[in-house]
Amino acid sequence: MLQLYDTLTRKKHAFNPLEEGKVSLYQCGPTVYWTQHIGNLRAVVMTDLIVRTLEYSGYAVKFVRNYTDVGHLTSDSDSGEDKMEKGAKREGLSPKQIAEKYIAIFEKDCTLLNAQNPTISCRATDYISDMIQLTQKLLDNKYAYSTELAVYFDTKKFAAYDTLSRQKMESLVTGAGKGTVEDVHKKSPTDFALWFFKAGTHAHALQYWPSPFRSRLVENGEGFPGWHIECSAMSMKNLGETLDIHMGGVEHIPVHHTNEIAQSEAATGKTFVRYWMHYEHLLVNGEKMSKSLGNVYSIDDLQQKGFHPLALRYFFMQAHYRSRQNFTLEALESSVNALNSILSTIMLLLQVDKHEGSIIEDQHKLFIEAIEDDFNIPKALAVLWEVMNSNEAPKDKLATVLDFDKVLGLRLRDILKYTIPQKIHAMIKSRQLLRKQSKFDEADTLRMDIEREGYKVEDFESGSIVTAKKPLELLTA
Ligand SMILES: [Zn+2]
Helix, strand or coil: CCEEEECCCCEEEECCCCCCCEEEEEECCCECCCCCCHHHHHHHHHHHHHHHHHHHCCCEEEEEEEEECCCCECCCCCCCCEHHHHHHHHHCCCHHHHHHHHHHHHHHHHHHCCCCCCCEEEEHHHCHHHHHHHHHHHHHCCCEEECCCEEEECHHHCCCCCCCCCCCHHHHHHHCCCCCCCCCCCCCCCCEEEEEECCHHHCCCCCCECCCCCCCCCCCCCEEECHHHHHHHHHHHHHCCCEEEEEEEHHHHHHHHHHHHHHHHHHHCCCCEEEEEEECCEEECCEECCHHHCCCCCHHHHHHCCCCHHHHHHHHCCCCCCCCEEECHHHHHHHHHHHHHHHHHHHHHHHHCCCCCCCCHHHHHHHHHHHHECCCHHHHHHHHHHHHCCCCCHHHHHHHHHHHHHHHCCCHHHHHCCCCCHHHHHHHHHHHHHHHCCCHHHHHHHHHHHHHCCEEEEEECCEEEEEECCHHHHCCC
């Protein structure tokens, strides 16, 4: 039985979805104004592993991830500039062009990491009318109020506001709204904007829409949605008013997800999310990633250093999603070696015995125990290694690791499609002939030639088997 840790209750629970056999899952996606760094991409891989685990366990998963292409200010609260406009100014493009550019890079990176596509990828700017409707509902039932600058959610009206963060309102007040007070009519610092009018600091906003909300400073209620209402609107529109799982980084607990719960539950009167899941951060060389430290890596940076993106996926899998993980280039190098070792063993296993094998029961059981224990992928990976190093029949080992890879997503099956070049086969044949003739020195020279070509030979009673030395490089990205 699948157990998962729920942030709201700070406990592990048996997983029971709303509808038997189905899971609705929402992940807060990227704000698409910049190339996503490997910390953001860890979140992508963690979600992918969770979705694959759910699918492996027999659930039909409807997985929705959004793109924030408007309304996320440079602070998670109500102050600062819209990140999309910041990106647009930086590159002399329109916010829409910026969104197109960075969505394309993000999707390419997800493919390189072998992360499955969400069932639905949605853009905030396509859901403006849903955000307006939700905001109107909150105004109608008095959970929201209007000033000349924005429509705010009234956090004091929602009694359970601090349930997710477990931070007292007073401590959130001190944390909220650092910087300049932009709206003197905002009732409480924890109140957050559902709709910003195209006025005040946002008078020159590049992206805005008419709305039914009224301010004397703008015509037709022109403005744009707040970041938090976007996720509530997109998730509920696509998944219904109660979601099974909502995922995001731990940084979303005190503000973004706290606000999502408040506005969604105030609007519907229903439980918004049954299980809240949060992943921890990635550190680089023991420190938080920052431009000033020069430790912010993108996939492209790593590819330019010669690393295969799948090695990064393997690296991520070595830590549990709720644990912090420290990235170093040395650790990534170890992941390259580990993955090469797995792939070349697979090439070998296939050649030893081409018959269909069956899954090894004992290890299969251990694997399921690991993934069903709050998605313990590091433990599942250890079971994979146990299989690789076991004395079981090669064909059964192969069948078992390929089955595990449905969850792990390391593209192990892809290496089986690779055929050793004719030239190498010819060299192997010549070497076998030399060995038969007891010309061992010449045979050895030929073996070294084969190695120089990037392959290695292993001799068995039944004959010689050739595998690639660095099979990872054969998996075209
Ligand atoms: Zn979100």
